[in-house]
Amino acid sequence: MVDFQERFREALRRRLFPNASVHLKEIAGAIGRSENTVTRWWRGETRVNGEDLDRIASFFGRRGDRTFLDEVFDGALTTTASATDSVEEKALALVRLAFAEAERQSRLTSDCNIWFTPDGAMEVAKQGHSEFVRRTLALPESAGDLIGYATRVLGWIGLVDRADGVVVVRHDARRVARLAAERACEWLDDRADRISLVRRSVHMEGRWIEATHAGAHVAASAIAKVAFISRVVRRPWHVTQLPLASITDKRLTALLRAHNEAPQQIIHAAAEMGAFTTSHIFAVSGDDVTSRHVATQFGFDPRTIEGFNVLSRPDTDYALMVQSRILRTKRDGANYCELTGTIDGNYVRYLNLALPEPGPGGRVLTSTVILELTPLAA
Numbered sequence: 282m283v284d285f286q287e288r289f290r291e292a293l294r295r296r297l298f299p300n301a302s303v304h305l306k307e308i309a310g311a312i313g314r315s316e317n318t319v320t321r322w323w324r325g326e327t328r329v330n331g332e333d334l335d336r337i338a339s340f341f342g343r344r345g346d347r348t349f350l351d352e353v354f355d356g357a358l359t360t361t362a363s364a365t366d367s368v369e370e371k372a373l374a375l376v377r378l379a380f381a382e383a384e385r386q387s388r389l390t391s392d393c394n395i396w397f398t399p400d401g402a403m404e405v406a407k408q409g410h411s412e413f414v415r416r417t418l419a420l421p422e423s424a425g426d427l428i429g430y431a432t433r434v435l436g437w438i439g440l441v442d443r444a445d446g447v448v449v450v451r452h453d454a455r456r457v458a459r460l461a462a463e464r465a466c467e468w469l470d471d472r473a474d475r476i477s478l479v480r481r482s483v484h485m486e487g488r489w490i491e492a493t494h495a496g497a498h499v500a501a502s503a504i505a506k507v508a509f510i511s512r513v514v515r516r517p518w519h520v521t522q523l524p525l526a527s528i529t530d531k532r533l534t535a536l537l538r539a540h541n542e543a544p545q546q547i548i549h550a551a552a553e554m555g556a557f558t559t560s561h562i563f564a565v566s567g568d569d570v571t572s573r574h575v576a577t578q579f580g581f582d583p584r585t586i587e588g589f590n591v592l593s594r595p596d597t598d599y600a601l602m603v604q605s606r607i608l609r610t611k612r613d614g615a616n617y618c619e620l621t622g623t624i625d626g627n628y629v630r631y632l633n634l635a636l637p638e639p640g641p642g643g644r645v646l647t648s649t650v651i652l653e654l655t656p657l658a659a
Contacts, residue, residue: 289334290325292352296341297323303344312336315467327403332474393442395468399435401460403468410439410451432456432484438465438504447478450500452507454485454597455515462508466501473497483507483597490601492593499585506595510625514657518602518622523632525617530650532556533617533634540615540636547636547646560648563591563607570607573644579651599624607645610635619652628655 298304305323309316312333321327329337334353341349394406396413406413414420414427414437431437432451436458439451450465469476479500481492494500528534532554539550551560562574575586586594591607594600602622610616614637621630630653636646 286325286328288355289329289353290323292349293323293337295352296346296349308337308340311340314471317463318467318471392444395440395442396431397438397440397458397461397465397468399437399458399461401464403464410441429484437461440465440468446476447480448476448497448500449480449482450504451482451484451489452504454483454490454507457504457508459508462504466505469497469501469504481593483592485597485601490592490597492590494589494593502585503593503595506625507597510596515598515623516621516628516657518598518620520602520606521619523617523619525615528617528634530632532559533632533648533650536560536634536636536646536648537615537617544637544639545643547638548644551646551648556648559650560646563645563647565607565611565643565645568604568608570604576649579649596623596625598622606633606635606647610637610645610647611643623657626657628657629653 294300296303305316305319308314309319312319313336314333318327322329322333338350338353394410394413396404396406396410398404404413404417408416410431411427414431420427428439428451432439432453433456436453436456438457438461441449443449448469450469452462469479473496476497477495479494479497481494481500481503483490483492492503494503525537528537535554536547536551536556539554540547543550548562551557557574557576558578559576560574561572561576564571564573570591572586572589572591575581575583577583591600591603599622602620606618615635617632617634619630619632621628623629629651632650632652634648636648638644638646
């Protein structure tokens with residue numbers, strides 16, 4: 282028996298090139314989905330949801346094709362509608378309601394565990410992420426942390442679409458398969474209208490580092506950057522402490538003097554002397570370090586940094602180094618260092634002065650002088 286999804290695929294195939302003049306790219310652009318997503322519907326690799334079916338039917342309707350939905354529903358619409366009904370409008374309304382309720386019930390009843398693998402496949406792990414890895418790779422039950430193995434060694438990305446509406450993504454900090462990242466990003470982007478919170482759990486040096494993203498698009502952007510960063514030959518971070526008395530840069534000297542005279546006013550002093558172009562400001566609460574201002578001169582996108590925990594940055598090596606520096610400054614006071622390492626796809630060497638405001642709620646200001654910036658080959 283031919284089911285709804287098969288009828289949908291056949292109706293779509295009949296309207297696509299070379300059977301007709303419509304191309305996948307046209308449909309994808311018209312309905313706001315990626316071409317890869319529409320291709321997977323056409324091939325039967327994934328199932329279309331109600332909102333997307335609604336958009337596709339509207340696309341063909343605008344082109345004068347009024348029979349698409351009737352083919353999908355095997356002629357049931359025209360036989361049940363009265364002469365005064367608009368078959369298309371009635372069908373779209375029913376489709377939206379039916380699919381929305383089905384998806385809502387699915388999310389309410391259970392979590393959905395998904396793996397994205399290096400060949401770009403999306404695999405539903407009905408019995409959980411660990412069991413899927415064990416069964417697929419024929420590993421013994423005593424194999425240990427199978428999720429860590431799949432992410433750290435194989436570059437897989439794990440995702441949990443939770444019943445409470447939160448999406449959890451797990452991946453490694455240094456090894457992320459490119460096609461797995463592309464597929465995971467498409468999944469998030471395609472469902473951005475219903476995802477308000479994404480928790481990204483990054484595996485690094487034997488532990489999981491948590492980051493929270495307000496929205497699917499922000500999380501997808503972070504994952505895409507990680508996939509690019511992971512293909513770059515990285516250099517470990519080295520932090521060398523220097524004496525405060527060895528500062529020669531005029532701006533850093535002025536900031537240190539202002540801090541010595543009135544540490545509670547260091548943020549205002551930095552603003553007055555125009556130092557915000559090369560300075561960051563961080564808030565500290567326990568071990569949480571949050572960016573409050575990002576230097577405007579170095580090419581960072583403030584929309585993905587300001588207001589977020591530093592550990593939510595895609596470059597986990599860099600994020601951990603920054604967190605450590607800020608916590609140390611908050612604990613031990615002003616310090617001056619030379620730092621070398623990799624930020625995104627660049628090798629950097631720079632001088633950095635870190636100055637804390639006094640008190641438990643005091644912020645930390647860091648100001649930087651770049652000595653070397655060299656793009657690294659992928």
